[in-house]
Amino acid sequence: MPKPSPDLTSLICDIALYDSENAYEKLFKSLFPALYRFCNCLLKSRELAEEVANDVMITLWKNRKKLPEVQNIKVYAFVIARNLCLNSLNKHARKELIFLEDIEVQIVLDTLNPEQILINDELKKKLEQATESLPNRCKLVFKLIKEDGLSYKQTADILNISTKTVDAHLVTAVKKLTAVLKVEFNLM
Amino acid sequence: MKRSRIIELLARKMAGEATQRELEELTELINSFPDAVYYDEVLQQIWLNSDEGPDSCPDIDRIYQCHKLKFYDELVTPEQENPVPVLSQYKKLSGALLALCILFFIGIFYLGHKDNEVFNTQIIAGKGVRKNVKLPDGTVVWLNADSKLSYNTAINHKDVRVVHLTGEAFFDVAHRQSHPFIVRTDKISIKVLGTAFNVKAYPVDEKSVATLLRGSIELSVNKNSSQKIILNPLEKFVLDDDKQGVMKMDEQDMSLMIEHIVPVRIGNYEYIEEVSWKNNTLVFHNETFEDLKPRMERWFNIRVHLNSEKAKSYRFTGVFKNENIKEALTAMQLIKPFTFNLKAHDVIIY
Numbered sequence: 365m366p367k368p369s370p371d372l373t374s375l376i377c378d379i380a381l382y383d384s385e386n387a388y389e390k391l392f393k394s395l396f397p398a399l400y401r402f403c404n405c406l407l408k409s410r411e412l413a414e415e416v417a418n419d420v421m422i423t424l425w426k427n428r429k430k431l432p433e434v435q436n437i438k439v440y441a442f443v444i445a446r447n448l449c450l451n452s453l454n455k456h457a458r459k460e461l462i463f464l465e466d467i468e469v470q471i472v473l474d475t476l477n478p479e480q481i482l483i484n485d486e487l488k489k490k491l492e493q494a495t496e497s498l499p500n501r502c503k504l505v506f507k508l509i510k511e512d513g514l515s516y517k518q519t520a521d522i523l524n525i526s527t528k529t530v531d532a533h534l535v536t537a538v539k540k541l542t543a544v545l546k547v548e549f550n551l552m
Numbered sequence: 553m554k555r556s557r558i559i560e561l562l563a564r565k566m567a568g569e570a571t572q573r574e575l576e577e578l579t580e581l582i583n584s585f586p587d588a589v590y591y592d593e594v595l596q597q598i599w600l601n602s603d604e605g606p607d608s609c610p611d612i613d614r615i616y617q618c619h620k621l622k623f624y625d626e627l628v629t630p631e632q633e634n635p636v637p638v639l640s641q642y643k644k645l646s647g648a649l650l651a652l653c654i655l656f657f658i659g660i661f662y663l664g665h666k667d668n669e670v671f672n673t674q675i676i677a678g679k680g681v682r683k684n685v686k687l688p689d690g691t692v693v694w695l696n697a698d699s700k701l702s703y704n705t706a707i708n709h710k711d712v713r714v715v716h717l718t719g720e721a722f723f724d725v726a727h728r729q730s731h732p733f734i735v736r737t738d739k740i741s742i743k744v745l746g747t748a749f750n751v752k753a754y755p756v757d758e759k760s761v762a763t764l765l766r767g768s769i770e771l772s773v774n775k776n777s778s779q780k781i782i783l784n785p786l787e788k789f790v791l792d793d794d795k796q797g798v799m800k801m802d803e804q805d806m807s808l809m810i811e812h813i814v815p816v817r818i819g820n821y822e823y824i825e826e827v828s829w830k831n832n833t834l835v836f837h838n839e840t841f842e843d844l845k846p847r848m849e850r851w852f853n854i855r856v857h858l859n860s861e862k863a864k865s866y867r868f869t870g871v872f873k874n875e876n877i878k879e880a881l882t883a884m885q886l887i888k889p890f891t892f893n894l895k896a897h898d899v900i901i902y
Contacts, residue, residue: 385627392619393612414615422623491598509567510599516569531564538563539556541598542591549590 376431392421398512399445406449420445442522469503494540505533558588566599671702680853690726694830697850720752722830743770750827763788763826786813818871834872841866852877859902863890
């Protein structure tokens with residue numbers, strides 16, 4: 365679920381016009397967790413993810429004069445994050461180029477609320493197993509939409525695909541989940 | 553067919569991408585296929601809890617602080633990029649100077665205290681009590697009456713084993729290659745590797761005495777630590793601090809003395825006066841009553857008042873082993889004529 369984020373556009377204005385560090389701090393706090401999560405799922409390393417997410421933020425600060433021209437700051441940040449993550453992976457792999465499709469993405473279905481009797485541990489495991497077999501890009505779409513509350517358009521921009529493809533990926537992912545439920549609850 | 557349509561619509565609903573018409577269609581479909589409610593519910597639960605994943609970072613404030621430190625150079629606001637007014641330049645300079653000064657003093661403070669190490673254990677032998685302790689490194693220490701030994705329990709793990717002594721103690725140092733053992737007193741420091749020696753440094757005494765039984769020790773006077781004195785077995789070093797005013801550190805001026813220890817023969821036995829105390833024997837050889845007074849005070853835990861000038865210059869030679877103060881004084885009366893009055897812990901001699 366997207367958190368009620370502060371008005372990013374006005375923050376960007378403050379940063380670009382007045383070099384407001386205060387506004388930057390707010391921007392940092394609203395964007396960093398999502399960026400970190402995204403990087404962590406691509407890089408599979410908390411340390412690297414934190415580093416890259418930090419780099420993304422400082423890149424925003426360095427380019428602050430141009431930020432008002434950016435249509436969607438969130439997408440812009442995610443694209444920077446995606447590129448930096450791929451750079452980092454390619455640098456470490458050295459041998460061949462790594463593409464977004466190659467990156468194994470893990471979907472964790474967290475149900476921490478004890479009141480939720482419907483989803484027990486076993487079901488959760490089954491659901492996660494079901495999503496395991498999905499293509500990586502599909503998982504990534506699912507993750508971005510579900511965890512970061514991004515729209516189809518934003519997701520499409522970040523992953524450089526069309527909104528139709530995003531929709532298709534998401535439907536595939538949800539289908540996998542419901543297939544498990546169908547068996548589990550003996551549904552239609 | 554219907555099922556896959558439901559799923560498609562559910563996915564869009566979750567993503568917040570479903571149009572009004574699609575939502576209506578979904579409600580209709582769920583009404584005709586009540587089972588589909590389960591999909592809706594479970595998916596909604598999965599969706600809702602995504603935020604609290606283990607990947608989320610709650611410590612955002614700390615991360616921002618780190619971020620600020622890491623990119624300090626980029627983040628400094630452009631005030632500093634513009635030409636800085638002279639006044640604030642001075643401010644910056646004075647700030648830097650202040651920081652330097654503070655660092656300097658901290659440094660001095662640290663250096664000054666480095667020698668003192670951290671002593672976390674203290675062994676105290678009160679008056680009239682002698683103690684025998686074994687330090688963690690295996691060194692055996694006999695602590696004479698009215699003495700204090702401080703050391704760190706981690707002495708074993710240090711490069712240099714340092715203890716601080718006030719009073720008198722006999723050390724039988726466990727030999728450790730490249731881990732010197734250092735005894736510090738207020739006036740002298742003794743560095744050894746593995747030997748047996750006695751150090752006497754009572755604050756009230758003017759003399760500090762180090763007596764070496766075996767091995768060798770390197771000794772330095774705290775006031776002049778660059779000058780090292782090597783002591784050979786059966787030698788004793790005496791620092792007489794009598795002349796307080798002397799500033800020049802010549803051997804003569806400081807009244808350093810190195811003498812050979814001569815065992816004292818009393819009765820049929822030979823005693824080494826300096827170290828016999830550790831065998832619970834108080835040995836004195838041709839000593840004036842005045843010199844003997846502090847030793848007896850410590851030994852018997854009493855206070856001696858020498859009220860007779862004549863008695864002060866009496867010289868005694870003798871050995872006390874298990875005698876109490878009354879027996880000791882009675883024995884001494886046999887040698888020289890004096891009378892004493894014993895009251896609790898006070899002895900008055902006249």
